[in-house]
Amino acid sequence: MAAISSLSLKTPTKIQSLTKTHYSIPLNLPFSCRSKSKRTGSIGSRTRIRCGLLIEPDGGKLVELFVEESQRELKREDALKLPKIKLTKIDLEWVHVLSEGWASPLKGFMREDEFLQTLHFNSIRLEDGSVVNMSVPIVLAIDDSQKNLIGGSTSVALVDDENNPTAILSDIEIYKHNKEERIARTWGTTAPGLPYVDEAITHSGDWLIGGDLKVIDPVKYNDGLDRFRLSPAELRDEFTRRNADAVFAFQLRNPVHNGHALLMTDTRRRLLEMGYKNPVLLLHPLGGYTKADDVPLHWRMKQHEKVLEDGVLDPETTVVSIFPSPMHYAGPTEVQWHAKARINAGANFYIVGRDPAGMSHPLEKRDLYDADHGKKVLSMAPGLERLNILPFRVAAYDKTKNAMAFFDPSRPQDFIFISGTKMRTLAKNKESPPDGFMCPGGWKVLVEYYDSLAAAENGRVAEPVAS
Amino acid sequence: MAAISSLSLKTPTKIQSLTKTHYSIPLNLPFSCRSKSKRTGSIGSRTRIRCGLLIEPDGGKLVELFVEESQRELKREDALKLPKIKLTKIDLEWVHVLSEGWASPLKGFMREDEFLQTLHFNSIRLEDGSVVNMSVPIVLAIDDSQKNLIGGSTSVALVDDENNPTAILSDIEIYKHNKEERIARTWGTTAPGLPYVDEAITHSGDWLIGGDLKVIDPVKYNDGLDRFRLSPAELRDEFTRRNADAVFAFQLRNPVHNGHALLMTDTRRRLLEMGYKNPVLLLHPLGGYTKADDVPLHWRMKQHEKVLEDGVLDPETTVVSIFPSPMHYAGPTEVQWHAKARINAGANFYIVGRDPAGMSHPLEKRDLYDADHGKKVLSMAPGLERLNILPFRVAAYDKTKNAMAFFDPSRPQDFIFISGTKMRTLAKNKESPPDGFMCPGGWKVLVEYYDSLAAAENGRVAEPVAS
Numbered sequence: 022m023a024a025i026s027s028l029s030l031k032t033p034t035k036i037q038s039l040t041k042t043h044y045s046i047p048l049n050l051p052f053s054c055r056s057k058s059k060r061t062g063s064i065g066s067r068t069r070i071r072c073g074l075l076i077e078p079d080g081g082k083l084v085e086l087f088v089e090e091s092q093r094e095l096k097r098e099d100a101l102k103l104p105k106i107k108l109t110k111i112d113l114e115w116v117h118v119l120s121e122g123w124a125s126p127l128k129g130f131m132r133e134d135e136f137l138q139t140l141h142f143n144s145i146r147l148e149d150g151s152v153v154n155m156s157v158p159i160v161l162a163i164d165d166s167q168k169n170l171i172g173g174s175t176s177v178a179l180v181d182d183e184n185n186p187t188a189i190l191s192d193i194e195i196y197k198h199n200k201e202e203r204i205a206r207t208w209g210t211t212a213p214g215l216p217y218v219d220e221a222i223t224h225s226g227d228w229l230i231g232g233d234l235k236v237i238d239p240v241k242y243n244d245g246l247d248r249f250r251l252s253p254a255e256l257r258d259e260f261t262r263r264n265a266d267a268v269f270a271f272q273l274r275n276p277v278h279n280g281h282a283l284l285m286t287d288t289r290r291r292l293l294e295m296g297y298k299n300p301v302l303l304l305h306p307l308g309g310y311t312k313a314d315d316v317p318l319h320w321r322m323k324q325h326e327k328v329l330e331d332g333v334l335d336p337e338t339t340v341v342s343i344f345p346s347p348m349h350y351a352g353p354t355e356v357q358w359h360a361k362a363r364i365n366a367g368a369n370f371y372i373v374g375r376d377p378a379g380m381s382h383p384l385e386k387r388d389l390y391d392a393d394h395g396k397k398v399l400s401m402a403p404g405l406e407r408l409n410i411l412p413f414r415v416a417a418y419d420k421t422k423n424a425m426a427f428f429d430p431s432r433p434q435d436f437i438f439i440s441g442t443k444m445r446t447l448a449k450n451k452e453s454p455p456d457g458f459m460c461p462g463g464w465k466v467l468v469e470y471y472d473s474l475a476a477a478e479n480g481r482v483a484e485p486v487a488s
Numbered sequence: 489m490a491a492i493s494s495l496s497l498k499t500p501t502k503i504q505s506l507t508k509t510h511y512s513i514p515l516n517l518p519f520s521c522r523s524k525s526k527r528t529g530s531i532g533s534r535t536r537i538r539c540g541l542l543i544e545p546d547g548g549k550l551v552e553l554f555v556e557e558s559q560r561e562l563k564r565e566d567a568l569k570l571p572k573i574k575l576t577k578i579d580l581e582w583v584h585v586l587s588e589g590w591a592s593p594l595k596g597f598m599r600e601d602e603f604l605q606t607l608h609f610n611s612i613r614l615e616d617g618s619v620v621n622m623s624v625p626i627v628l629a630i631d632d633s634q635k636n637l638i639g640g641s642t643s644v645a646l647v648d649d650e651n652n653p654t655a656i657l658s659d660i661e662i663y664k665h666n667k668e669e670r671i672a673r674t675w676g677t678t679a680p681g682l683p684y685v686d687e688a689i690t691h692s693g694d695w696l697i698g699g700d701l702k703v704i705d706p707v708k709y710n711d712g713l714d715r716f717r718l719s720p721a722e723l724r725d726e727f728t729r730r731n732a733d734a735v736f737a738f739q740l741r742n743p744v745h746n747g748h749a750l751l752m753t754d755t756r757r758r759l760l761e762m763g764y765k766n767p768v769l770l771l772h773p774l775g776g777y778t779k780a781d782d783v784p785l786h787w788r789m790k791q792h793e794k795v796l797e798d799g800v801l802d803p804e805t806t807v808v809s810i811f812p813s814p815m816h817y818a819g820p821t822e823v824q825w826h827a828k829a830r831i832n833a834g835a836n837f838y839i840v841g842r843d844p845a846g847m848s849h850p851l852e853k854r855d856l857y858d859a860d861h862g863k864k865v866l867s868m869a870p871g872l873e874r875l876n877i878l879p880f881r882v883a884a885y886d887k888t889k890n891a892m893a894f895f896d897p898s899r900p901q902d903f904i905f906i907s908g909t910k911m912r913t914l915a916k917n918k919e920s921p922p923d924g925f926m927c928p929g930g931w932k933v934l935v936e937y938y939d940s941l942a943a944a945e946n947g948r949v950a951e952p953v954a955s
Contacts, residue, residue: 133864134864134868137820137861137864137865137868138868140676141610141623141820141821141865141869142609142610142611142868142869142870143608143609144609144870146868146870150873152870156608197858199676199858201676201677201679202676202677202857205672205673205675205676205677205678206672206673206676208672209607209666209668209669209672209673210668210669210672210678211672211677211678212668353604353608354608390669391664391666394604397600397601397604398604398608401601401604401605401609401613402608402609403609403611403613403619403870406617
């Protein structure tokens, strides 16, 4: 994959494996922004405190849940003696999310008190009486036999596919997994066909296990994209290095077209008008589980890369990174999670679109959620009062300009709306969208993707090739 | 109906219609506790401020939504010119609830912002940033034809069965009624057979209408029980008159047995031990819609009366009144509403039982809610931090004492648990429960009720007769 000038690297140690890089590498992090565990005296976890001008993480500090490097071997040996729980791919994504502090101040998979507050209040009250947002249950399901295996143990080892211990969950609490109630309160429906439910809940166990998580080795996917997976701490460092005085996050799980680019450029302009000197964009594609008909992460990253190469977005003021969370498609409930996690990564502005995290109703011919509810719920959500919500302005193809532009209701006849479905149909048929809808390089990636999809005998999608 | 010495009257004007009363009538209300509209300058509503030692209402003041008596005729004439919405029986119960300020600071049926916050957060943020609990949607549904009828009008008249205007809803907002989402988020299930859903939602309109409510005439039922329907303001006056320094509320919708009585007596004892000088019990049966197999309000009130006559509870420190809300059977969601409404009536302690507002799952052989979730959710609920939650201690029949007693786990063999089902079966078969389970007069009422039920040809239950 060719280089993207605006991207930051995951860790400097990865550089050697890359070619043709002209990344700006955050080697010289301001020391004051990273409190080493030696200095804080905490054991087995790195705790970060407020950096410069950035918004504070939820709960006042970023909770990272890594075992100290020097303790890893010891912990691995400890883990081998514990009852084992095998993690699914999505479980592992949540371990990743938790370990890096996206869900701060959560210290592990939810115990029942946290689960109930999430389901009923979309927020959790902390010991000091303050409230943080938490709308999506981050839970680990086990079945009867696993529960029996755990017996009276107070800790368990979380192991990967090959039984290697990934993490330890300690001071555990096991409680009932009422799937119906969890689904109804999270999605506002129990209709069969919800992608995350089918994938991760329906066949999961009847118990949930919560506890304090410590990750032995940071989660890596070895898919060529780990270098894009910056943790909240790393993103905060990068924003500080760039002297950002505002960070605006754009969550996406679709190809970027020029309407998106217009919106992001316009947002920066508005922030400058508001008096900010250096607003930085966090372009933050979701990297965890997505439904089968979404464009896979690899192809999306390739498309984003082409868009950035085309210079549609300014590399100096854009950080592209992958958000490791799996996707729930839970509309107004999930958009809160998407926003809250970005606070922890240092974003104080959040761009929210029409029907965020929405999808079609699995059974009925309508959208599952009201298109305006995401924005409304987000703006009223407990624990998100500090976050500035920026509603998405509607962009459409302006025939008079041969370009994407903000829709002008005084001359609707000049605009064409190109829906996601329309875009996919064009790409599948190798047709071109109107000039100016998407940069040609980005469009080519999309066409290639659908081409590979059609060619794939077993429906499995090929990885994109470097070009 | 014979008199109950501990009951307060609804209004002194009703006394004339009663015989054999030896009620304590709150004729001499402390003037300082009632802010007349003349003094506050508010028009068309009575606003109450904090009384003595009682807990403050949600939002700081009790919001009553009555048209001033002098303005009623004028408003009635206004109403006749407005588009009309006919209220169902349950709608009217909500008008009653709203008008008396049980849902303070709500000023009428919910607009969409309030509805969404209720569904997602079980709480509403006020303009000053503070949060009040609100877990159950208080909404008014209309159908397409009613919506068309309203057209561009900004106010509507709410009319009763006979088209008499009951109230005016002004500054209205009409928004979509997504029934599936409302049901899923309120009940945590969409299984068919939820009583309130079948009764009030399934066949209701596809739109909700919110706005500011003004009630022209206070809602009366003319069923002989209106005198028991004290408003929050009247209850506060009564507690103040009795110099209560703590008020503990007991919500019920079932016959009272000696286990309940033990609990209530024991609660008072504990509050005295805590240093309160005069804790007063609000024995507060729910009076609105209940499901078909619950004992109807008339029979329950008759049963409560017998229990009180038997002297099981101390009339000096007990206020019996009817809570006008309809029942949702929404478990942990609804118990918050039950508690919040009682704050508005002056209660600062709330007794919560096992599985409050719970019922069997309509389809599966299990309880709909985990029996402990109600208590847990209540104790964590936003906006209820000021309320003291008193968990119900388990009482059972102690064979060694021939009386109801708190269950002693060290000698389980000495206790019999008499479930509601068991109690109903005994009463239906005209059998007696063990001595000391319920006072004989109260039991007799239950037997009579089930007798009348069996005898009723068309399934309609007879009213209890005075004895």
